[in-house]
Amino acid sequence: MLWPLSTRHKRLFRLTSARWQRRAIFLLGGIGVGATAVALAQLADLAQHAFALLLAKSRYAVLAVTPLGFVLSAYLTIRLFPNAQGSGIPQAIAARHLTDQSARESLVSIRIAIGKTILTLLGLLCGGSVGREGPTVQVGASIMFALGRVSPRRQPGLILAGAAAGVAAAFNTPLAGIVFGIEEMSRAFETRTSSLIIAAVIAAGLTSLALAGNYAYFGSSAMSLARGTDWLAVPLCGVAGGLAGGLFSRIVIAMARGFKNPLGYAIKDHPLWFAFACGIAVAICGLVSGDTIYGTGYVQVKTALEHSSPLPPDFGVLKLLATTFAAISGIPGGIFSPSLAVGAGIGSNIASFFHDAPLGAIMLLGMVSYFAGVVQAPITAFVIVTEMTDNHGMVVPLMAAALIAHATSRMICEEGIYHALAKGFVERATRPHGAKAPHASN
Structure with missing residues (x-):
């Protein structure tokens, strides 16, 4: 004979069921993000290989292919996938700060994820100097958002988990994924969701390992700074990387906010022509460089570090x-x-002043310095570079360079690029329907 459940037992059953449902969403989402990250990585490699075949046929074809590809990508973004432009990380940050479901969905959704994937691959296919990791963050946040529609109040945590899992799976850097979620996405440690975020990162990481195997993104290296004079490269790289990273961020943020002058109005009114001009500029940079600056830059940097x-x-x-x-x-x-x-290029240039120092070690200092200067997240910067090279002997100099770069960058750009751009998405998403934006470039 079955005894009826008491009110207390019913309440306990509902709480336990809801808790396990929440855990299942984080785990399933992590698996989905991991599989998507691996697929995007492989497709990105194919896109860059196809572009390399084009260069082998005629390196001057970029003068047509790259600007036209930029125009097509910008057109599809404006017409079909609004809010898919750029990195995607600012959109994920903005979605966490919004409370309206429709506003969130305009920044992170399955539709956005599909468009982001297709158009990122198009950018690489036409030679754009873009990466796939930021888009993976927006795609990961979109997957988690879609899975969490049944529980809107959990969606900020789900978006955070999706973003962290995206970084972890994209680079095979689980620690960096967790640190990125805490330092950059949330700017705080959230006790209630921390274990679930770690579970999502683990699920994404295990999925990536199962599909792509265990690897260090830039290969393993044991290089380190040996002599005392070699350590002079730490402040040099920190200052140079911080200045360059801060300048880059300031330019991108200023362009996103727009200019209240004829040039700014022209850019806003003719976005496709502006994309065409940017594509021409990228093609010219590529031709001057000897075809080395297209795509992510991964192959060039890994080859330089390995050899x-x-x-x-x-x-x-x-x-x-x-x-x-x-x-x-x-x-x-x-x-x-x-x-x-x-950053690797900056480090390589600085290494020319240190003839007996290990080149790879100074290149790593340049990488962490410039990256910390751009995102102004020094902990994420040195953790991700350490994990990507499997080099723990460089932890202390990488930490020092990242902190110097962060301080230097803030003298040029007061706020990190992702949070500064996220404010623009929040403002546009919360603007009353039908209200016109100020006449300035977005």
Whole structure:
């Protein structure tokens, strides 16, 4: 004979069921984000390989392919996938701060995730200096948002978990994913959701391991700063990377906010022509560089680190210019990998002043410095570079360089690029329906 459940037992059953349902959503979402990250990584490699085949046929074809590709990407973004432009991380941050469901859905949704994936691949296919990691964050947040529609009050935590899992799976850096979620996405440690976020990161990481295997993004290295004079490279890289990263962020933020002058009005009124001009600029940078600055920059940096060979002297500057033009053009694409490539170029140039120092170690200092200067998240910067190179002997100098770069960057740009851009998305999402935006470029 079955005894009827008491009111207390019914309440306990409902609480337990809701708790396990919440855990299942985080775990299933993590698996989905991990699988999507691996698929996007493989498709991105294919897109860059296809572009390399085009270069092998005619390197001057970029003068037509790259600007036309930028125009097509910008057109599709405006017409079909609004709010898919740029990195995608500002959209995820903004979605966490919004409370209206429809406003959130305009920034993170399955529709946005599909558009982001397609248009990021298009950007790489036409030679844009963009990365796939930022888009993976927006896609991850979109997947979690879709799974969490049954519980709207849990969606800020789900979006945070999706973003953290996206970083972890994109780079195979689980610690960096967790730190990114705390330092950059939420700017706080949330005790109530911390264990569930870690579970999502673990699920995404295990899925990535199962599909792509265990690997260090830039390969394993044991290089370190040996002599006392080698440590002078730490403040040099920190200051140079912080200045360059702060300048990049300031330009991108200023372009996003727009200019109240004829040039700013022209950019807003003719976004496709502006995308075309940015594509031409990227193509010229590519031709001047000898075809080294297209795409993510991953192959060039990994080759230089593995063989301890310097990058071309103009690589850092030209990669910085190409990434800037891609970032302000309005096409979807991230800045994670291109920023690390720019930093590697800066480090390679600084290493020329230290003839007996290990080249790879100073390149790592340049990478962490420029990245910390751009995002102004020093802990995420040194953790992600450490995990990507599996080099724990460089932890202390990487930490020091990241902190110096962060302080230097803030003298040029008061706020990190992601949070500054997120404010614009929040303002547009909360603007009363039908209200006109100020006549300035978005």
